[in-house]
Amino acid sequence: DGGITQSPKYLFRKEGQNVTLSCEQNLNHDAMYWYRQDPGQGLRLIYYSQIVNDFQKGDIAEGYSVSREKKESFPLTVTSAQKNPTAFYLCASSNKQGQRYRAFFGQGTRLTVV
Amino acid sequence: AQKVTQAQTEISVVEKEDVTLDCVYETRDTTYYLFWYKQPPSGELVFLIRRNSFDEQNEISGRYSWNFQKSTSSFNFTITASQVVDSAVYFCALSEADNFNKFYFGSGTKLNVKP
Numbered sequence: 420d421g422g423i424t425q426s427p428k429y430l431f432r433k434e435g436q437n438v439t440l441s442c443e444q445n446l447n448h449d450a451m452y453w454y455r456q457d458p459g460q461g462l463r464l465i466y467y468s469q470i471v472n473d474f475q476k477g478d479i480a481e482g483y484s485v486s487r488e489k490k491e492s493f494p495l496t497v498t499s500a501q502k503n504p505t506a507f508y509l510c511a512s513s514n515k516q517g518q519r520y521r522a523f524f525g526q527g528t529r530l531t532v533v
Numbered sequence: 534a535q536k537v538t539q540a541q542t543e544i545s546v547v548e549k550e551d552v553t554l555d556c557v558y559e560t561r562d563t564t565y566y567l568f569w570y571k572q573p574p575s576g577e578l579v580f581l582i583r584r585n586s587f588d589e590q591n592e593i594s595g596r597y598s599w600n601f602q603k604s605t606s607s608f609n610f611t612i613t614a615s616q617v618v619d620s621a622v623y624f625c626a627l628s629e630a631d632n633f634n635k636f637y638f639g640s641g642t643k644l645n646v647k648p
Contacts, residue, residue: 449634450634452636454638459542459640459641460640461539461624461638461639461640461641462624462638462641464635464636467634467635469634507576509576509578511578511636513634513636521568521580521583522568522578522580522626522636523580524570524577524578525577526575526576526577527576527577529576
């Protein structure tokens with residue numbers, strides 16, 4: 420079945436550590452996204468990528484980094500510079516053709532700083 | 534400025550009641566898409582509907598219906614005869630012609646349907 424896989428589902432990080440969240444899609448979508456969700460604040464865009472080897476900052480990119488070396492993969496690294504990383508992280512993808520701009524979402528990763 | 538506003542933070546209804554979730558958007562583009570997504574407790578966002586700016590026809594899908602009014606920049610979502618399984622957070626979203634690959638989400642409305 421086609422879809423988006425995020426791993427791990429739950430992640431615990433010690434303060435000062437970098438952690439990487441995985442996002443893989445087999446939908447052959449060009450665009451991929453990372454969103455952060457905090458209670459009562461909806462979804463905020465961290466980074467997005469429209470093609471391989473290219474990505475743009477979203478609204479809250481500080482303290483995060485991404486790479487897009489392969490079409491199907493868009494990992495997100497939460498660095499120690501991110502001061503409040505505890506949140507729910509959602510990865511998504513979309514395409515211009517086919518589903519015409521609809522975004523498909525993964526099941527999310529809940530990151531907790533301990 | 535907020536591009537998508539969902540003023541209702543949380544709504545509680547009793548099963549079988551009808552409920553309307555409001556969405557107001559802001560854009561200068563004449564071409565854009567509007568979306569509704571459902572987020573159940575599991576966390577994954579489930580796509581419900583996409584509407585383009587040139588199609589103001591209301592849509593009905595089972596117990597769900599959507600009212601798109603460009604004059605008031607609103608795209609409201611109504612659930613008829615609500616059920617407990619409808620309990621979730623619902624998000625409205627917008628994408629614009631200058632970058633259809635960028636989605637702006639509202640803050641979401643949490644719907645509680647009580648038996």
